[in-house]
Amino acid sequence: MALTRREFIKFTGLGLAASSLGMLGFGESGVAQAAAVRPFKLAHATETRNTCTYCSVACGILIYSMGDRAKNALSNIIHIEGDPDHPVNRGTLCPKGSALLDIVHAPTRLKAPRYRKPGGTEFEEVSWDFALDRIARLMKDDRDKNFIAKNADGTTVNRWISTGMLAASASSSETSFLTWKVMRSLGAVVFDNQARV
Amino acid sequence: MSDLQSQDYVRRSASTMTPPKARSYEDQVAKLIDVSRCIGCKACQSACMEWNNLRQEVGHFEGSYQNPNDLSPDVWTLMRFAEYENEHGNLEWLIRKDGCMHCEDPGCLKACPSPGAIVQYANGIVDFISDKCIGCGYCVKGCPFDIPRISKTDHKSYKCTLCSDRVSVGLEPACVKACPTGAIMFGAKSDMKDWAQERIVDLKSRGFENAGLYDPQAVGGTHVMYVLHHADKPSLYSGLPDKPQISPVVEAWKGIIKPLAVAGVVLAALSGFFHWITAGPNEVTEEDEAEGERVLDEAEKTP
DSSP: OOOOOHHHHHHHHHHHHHHHHHHHHHGGGTTTOOSSSSTTTTTTTTEEEOOOOTTTTTTEEEEESSSSSTTTTOOOEEEEEOOTTTTTTTOOOHHHHHHHHHHHOTTTTEHHHHHHHTTTSSSEOOOOOHHHHHHHHHHHHHHHHHHHEOOTTEEEEEEEEEEEEEEOOOHHHHHHHHHHHHHHHHTTTEEEETTTT | SSSOOGGGGEEEOOOOOOOOOTTTOOOOOOEEEEEEGOOOHHHHHHHHHTTTTTOOOOOOOOOOSSOOSOOOBBBEHHHHHHHEEOOOOOEEEEEEEOOOOOOOSSSHHOOOOOOEEEETTTTHHHHHHOOOOOOOOOHHOOOOTTOEEEEETTOEOOOOOTTHHHHHHOOOOHHHHHHHOOOOEOOOOOOOHHHHHHHHHHHHHHTTTTTTTEEOOGTTTTTTEEEEETTTTTTGGTSSSSSSOOOOOHHIIIIHHHHHHHHHHHHHHHHHHHHHHHHOOOOOHHHHHHHHHHHHHHHHHHO
């Protein structure tokens, strides 16, 4: 398209006038203003109550996962926050608790029992069956060998003090009760956890 | 979806068409940060990043508990740690949760040239609408508290939204919920002011005579307020402005120079139009043509 000098000036003038109109506010006319707030991401997420995994304070948490547990939807945890109905923390959390989502998805998170052979140098992943069988075997052997039924005075004591247990800290009253029941029924007295069962 | 839709805007950046305030009975919300109850645990920081899906890259130790070192497009709230030796020679560790103050008269919104990129809702929250942001950085200059940060990834400006997505469905912001000591509270602005007064009475009874509420009127009040033990010297708290105000350059540009320039453009266009109506277009006469030919001839003759 051939433009004379005069036509060029006319066109640029028109462009200037049009953009000036826009600047005066006419550019907005008729443009719908879209809803702007980021959608609430938990609207239909599944809410699960649990206890924070970290310390002995044992704060209540709400775990939110994708999907409504329909058969074809695989749940995936997308958000964790404090449980306002939990008497310990009433919705609050510490910085570690607030960041729980990242340990759920951490690539270094331990998801299976690991075993280092006597004299071995490396840990290897083993099945739960193997781990539980081996723990039971060793506990039974040790208990059979070292169980103290009576003390020096002949009083029945039923103690087993050569094996101990360290339990997790994130215990509710119910899990604490079960820990007591299981270990005490074996005669074990050496057991502790951060929550001081 | 919510009551925070466009008709709920009370201010809109770079707009001559700010919608009228249709919902005048909506409660103003506020976040109250009681500096005297804060233990600097950073639960608010964690909760903010978790809720908003932000992760700052791990940085370096800078000699203080402050970590990360500054706000960024991925850090919308930050605990700032200041060590202050008072007049009795005692050390006071002043920890302040920094972040957007949600001003009633927002400098960022005033400075923003992109229509609708910054809006204020009837409940007082100032929000950045990212798809309209052009990344010019004027909001950074306009902010009296130095809060917005421009992302190097997508060249848009980011800051605390006061969790507008949570507030719009009736929840408190993530930082407020997480705070284990109750140093961060959320509610109606009037309730927050009442609560602050109780705290101030308590602090005064404990020897902090200058305890007070930080709700600077120069920016019309804020929707994030502080209870300070030294309200007479806010700058002790890692440079919280004593008298925050929108930069005079922004005020002059948006308040005087830009309207004047627009008027100038309109006047020039109008006078051109009327000149064309009255005097008509500039015609080239025979004499002009002849004179033009002569000048050209002369130019050709002289080497």
